[in-house]
Amino acid sequence: MSTSVSDNGLLEETLTRLFSEHSDAASRQVAESSGWMPGCWEAMAESGLIWIGVPEAVGGLGGDLDDVCTLIRLAGRHAVPLPLAECTLIGGWLAALAGLQLPNGPLTVAIPRSDDALRIEGNRVRGRLSRVPWANQAAAVVAVADGPSGPRVVLIDPTQVTVAAGHNLAGEPRDSLHLDGITLENGQIGIPPSDPSAELLLRGGLSRTLLMAGAMETITTLTIDYASQRHQFGRAIASFQAVAQRLVQMSAESEMAVLAGEVAARRFADVGVDATFEVAAANATVSRAASEVAAHAHQVHAAIGMTQEYPLHHFTRRLWAWRQEWGSERYWSEVLGQQVVICGADGLWANVTTGLEED
Amino acid sequence: MHFVPVVLTPEEKALQSEVRTFLAEELPKGSYRPALGMNAEHSPEFSKKLAARGWLGMVIPPEYGGQGRSAVDRFIVVEELLAAGAPVGAHWIADRQTAPTLLRFGTETQRRRFLPAIAAGECYFSIGMSEPDAGSDLASVHTTATKVDGGWSLSGTKIWTTGAHRSHFFVALCRTSALGVDRHQGLSQLIVDLSSPGIKINPILFLDGTHDFNEVVLEDVFVPDDMVLGELGMGWYQVTSELAYERSGPDRFLSTWQLLKTYLAERSERAIKVAEQLGGLTARFWTIRQLSLSVARALQLGQSPEVEAAIVKDLGTTFEQEVVAVMQSVMEDDPDPGSSSLFESLLAQAILVSPSYTIRGGTTEVLRSVAAHGLMSRK
Numbered sequence: 061m062s063t064s065v066s067d068n069g070l071l072e073e074t075l076t077r078l079f080s081e082h083s084d085a086a087s088r089q090v091a092e093s094s095g096w097m098p099g100c101w102e103a104m105a106e107s108g109l110i111w112i113g114v115p116e117a118v119g120g121l122g123g124d125l126d127d128v129c130t131l132i133r134l135a136g137r138h139a140v141p142l143p144l145a146e147c148t149l150i151g152g153w154l155a156a157l158a159g160l161q162l163p164n165g166p167l168t169v170a171i172p173r174s175d176d177a178l179r180i181e182g183n184r185v186r187g188r189l190s191r192v193p194w195a196n197q198a199a200a201v202v203a204v205a206d207g208p209s210g211p212r213v214v215l216i217d218p219t220q221v222t223v224a225a226g227h228n229l230a231g232e233p234r235d236s237l238h239l240d241g242i243t244l245e246n247g248q249i250g251i252p253p254s255d256p257s258a259e260l261l262l263r264g265g266l267s268r269t270l271l272m273a274g275a276m277e278t279i280t281t282l283t284i285d286y287a288s289q290r291h292q293f294g295r296a297i298a299s300f301q302a303v304a305q306r307l308v309q310m311s312a313e314s315e316m317a318v319l320a321g322e323v324a325a326r327r328f329a330d331v332g333v334d335a336t337f338e339v340a341a342a343n344a345t346v347s348r349a350a351s352e353v354a355a356h357a358h359q360v361h362a363a364i365g366m367t368q369e370y371p372l373h374h375f376t377r378r379l380w381a382w383r384q385e386w387g388s389e390r391y392w393s394e395v396l397g398q399q400v401v402i403c404g405a406d407g408l409w410a411n412v413t414t415g416l417e418e419d
Numbered sequence: 420m421h422f423v424p425v426v427l428t429p430e431e432k433a434l435q436s437e438v439r440t441f442l443a444e445e446l447p448k449g450s451y452r453p454a455l456g457m458n459a460e461h462s463p464e465f466s467k468k469l470a471a472r473g474w475l476g477m478v479i480p481p482e483y484g485g486q487g488r489s490a491v492d493r494f495i496v497v498e499e500l501l502a503a504g505a506p507v508g509a510h511w512i513a514d515r516q517t518a519p520t521l522l523r524f525g526t527e528t529q530r531r532r533f534l535p536a537i538a539a540g541e542c543y544f545s546i547g548m549s550e551p552d553a554g555s556d557l558a559s560v561h562t563t564a565t566k567v568d569g570g571w572s573l574s575g576t577k578i579w580t581t582g583a584h585r586s587h588f589f590v591a592l593c594r595t596s597a598l599g600v601d602r603h604q605g606l607s608q609l610i611v612d613l614s615s616p617g618i619k620i621n622p623i624l625f626l627d628g629t630h631d632f633n634e635v636v637l638e639d640v641f642v643p644d645d646m647v648l649g650e651l652g653m654g655w656y657q658v659t660s661e662l663a664y665e666r667s668g669p670d671r672f673l674s675t676w677q678l679l680k681t682y683l684a685e686r687s688e689r690a691i692k693v694a695e696q697l698g699g700l701t702a703r704f705w706t707i708r709q710l711s712l713s714v715a716r717a718l719q720l721g722q723s724p725e726v727e728a729a730i731v732k733d734l735g736t737t738f739e740q741e742v743v744a745v746m747q748s749v750m751e752d753d754p755d756p757g758s759s760s761l762f763e764s765l766l767a768q769a770i771l772v773s774p775s776y777t778i779r780g781g782t783t784e785v786l787r788s789v790a791a792h793g794l795m796s797r798k
């Protein structure tokens with residue numbers, strides 16, 4: 061089964077080498093206590109790959125959406141504890157959209173929560189942003205603020221605001237920012253051509269879809285390997301029917317997730333916000349697969365999988381976190397369901413049968 | 420297989436309300452962090468308070484310092500404790516597992532020595548069954564006891580030993596004679612003082628960074644003859660009946676009860692929007708509790724409802740995980756483990772630890788094959 065987001069094999073090779081070297085299990089454990097993975101960040105920054113897919117005009121590396129999606133899926137595969145999706149697919153895009161220059165350091169973007177809101181008046185912003193990945197390490201947080209003359213994209217310097225530290229289930233920083241009416245410079249405010257909110261959500265949802273798909277690939281490999289090595293009752297546990305069935309179920313879910321992510325990413329690259337159907341369908345599918353894959357993996361590993369020393373949790377804890385970030389399974393199912401209802405009975409089949417088309 | 424509906428007697432109802440009153444006074448809301456079921460805080464102080472009420476070692480006969488109460492009485496006390504998320508960690512295994520094993524198989528000396536201390540909430544036990552190469556396949560343990568003057572010299576490595584760093588003793592399953600044709604022969608259980616020379620207890624951190632598990636390395640540890648639990652060579656038989664005991668209690672379906680409770684406490688306004696999900700979970704809680712209670716009554720009546728117990732464990736532990744999934748979907752956002760909301764932080768903890776519910780005490784797969792044998796042999 062071939063499962064690459066795109067044909068850019070060289071990029072995949074480069075990133076795989078870089079992540080294998082810098083985001084191994086031991087470094088991830090260290091990063092969990094320190095809140096940052098400096099070696100991997102520096103390697104990404106030095107190679108310029110951190111700004112892949114972001115237009116050169118604002119200081120990005122250029123490249124297309126396929127490249128970005130490759131990066132994000134590989135970040136999932138290696139459980140890289142850095143705001144890579146934030147710098148590229150989500151935040152890098154948002155900054156570039158409004159013509160804002162990229163910061164000289166990590167860029168991040170808040171994961172929306174229902175009680176968040178940012179208001180801008182003149183050049184003063186106030187409000188709250190929750191669940192900002194690595195806000196404490198970031199050079200800038202990019203966000204959309206509502207103002208009297210429409211939405212504005214703003215770049216916030218986290219050192220200027222109150223930051224309350226928090227974490228997700230994988231121990232990755234998810235900080236909350238309280239903006240008590242701070243004044244922004246000109247270069248920190250940009251006017252987007254149109255309201256970016258809908259596309260922002262879609263990009264966020266797509267990022268988590270791809271991250272989860274990548275993590276599931278690793279979990280599946282790890283679990284199949286373990287089940288063929290671990291012996292009980294004189295046999296590899298993979299030879300017990302109950303275990304073998306789980307391995308098949310988890311492989312099916314994981315392959316399904318990879319494919320769904322790939323199709324959604326390509327559709328999104330082709331038609332942008334018009335790919336809401338596909339992104340929603342992929343996220344709902346992948347989030348559900350994530351729970352199943354994590355459950356199968358833990359059950360097959362049994363006690364050893366519950367330990368900090370064994371690396372399975374680097375991936376399963378991220379699945380549990382990512383499936384809730386940028387819209388849960390329920391959220392995306394509802395988005396999809398609403399579209400289905402609006403299109404009505406006659407539109408349903410045509411919607412389900414959309415797929416990729418030749419360029 | 421049959422589950423008989425249980426009617427609680429007036430005395431049993433009175434006990435239930437007595438425990439509720441005690442807990443309301445002892446653990447007022449907000450004064451403690453509720454536990455997720457039996458994986459609870461180690462509090463000798465709390466254990467002793469329960470003992471003072473006669474709520475530890477309830478099924479132990481009075482001549483061994485217990486209360487001589489029934490399995491249902493114990494059920495009533497234990498379900499209240501677990502539902503409250505009370506700090507039952509210290510005495511848990513001694514009360515649930517070691518005491519009944521000692522009663523059934525222990526020598527008179529052992530009963531006199533340990534049972535009163537367990538009932539007093541002063542003596543804590545761990546379970547020394549699993550080894551690195553012997554998990555589901557427990558009969559393949561390598562830990563070996565060799566005969567020495569006045570006792571046994573025990574060597575080997577036990578793993579996943581919950582609470583060994585806090586317990587006084589553990590019951591180690593080991594080989595006391597060489598592996599023969601029948602590998603279930605030649606196994607024995609030894610009661611081992613965890614402070615003995617030659618024992619090293621190494622912590623194994625859980626994936627959420629907490630410390631419950633240990634590796635227990637035994638190097639020529641001397642165990643006196645009178646600490647052979649029950650009969651020499653009968654270890655396999657004893658262990659399998661011990662596992663049957665620990666199966667179907669309220670600890671197999673209440674681990675995630677606090678999620679439902681704290682959600683209702685903190686988000687009463689939103690709750691009505693997810694009434695269907697909450698109703699679905701409540702229906703299962705209600706039903707599975709009835710099943711578990713029915714097994715307790717059968718035990719009280721001297722029956723051996725082994726298949727029923729296995730089925731309750733399977734249903735209960737699977738359900739505990741379903742509660743986590745449903746509450747996660749109800750919450751929508753991602754929970755922060757360090758959140759100031761009790762619901763959110765308990766949900767985060769539950770997401771991380773709940774995979775172990777269908778592993779500890781024997782995995783679902785192995786449990787089902789035991790149950791299948793039982794079902795078929797009753798035909």
Ligand SMILES: Cc1cc2nc3c(=O)[nH]c(=O)nc-3n(C[C@H](O)[C@H](O)[C@H](O)COP(=O)(O)OP(=O)(O)OC[C@H]3O[C@@H](n4cnc5c(N)ncnc54)[C@H](O)[C@@H]3O)c2cc1C
Binds near residue numbers: 300359361366783784
């Ligand atoms: C939270 C927790 C607390 C624990 N506390 C203790 C304790 O205090 N003392 C103690 O001694 N142990 C303890 N254990 C260990 C527990 O008893 C073992 O984890 C369990 O028996 C499974 O063994 P294993 O982890 O080696 O998995 P394995 O036996 O290696 O099993 C791996 C997988 O293979 C499957 N499998 C194995 N054999 C078969 C088969 N024949 N048919 C079908 N499937 C099979 C299993 O179901 C599982 O999915 C604890 C475990 C946990 C998770």
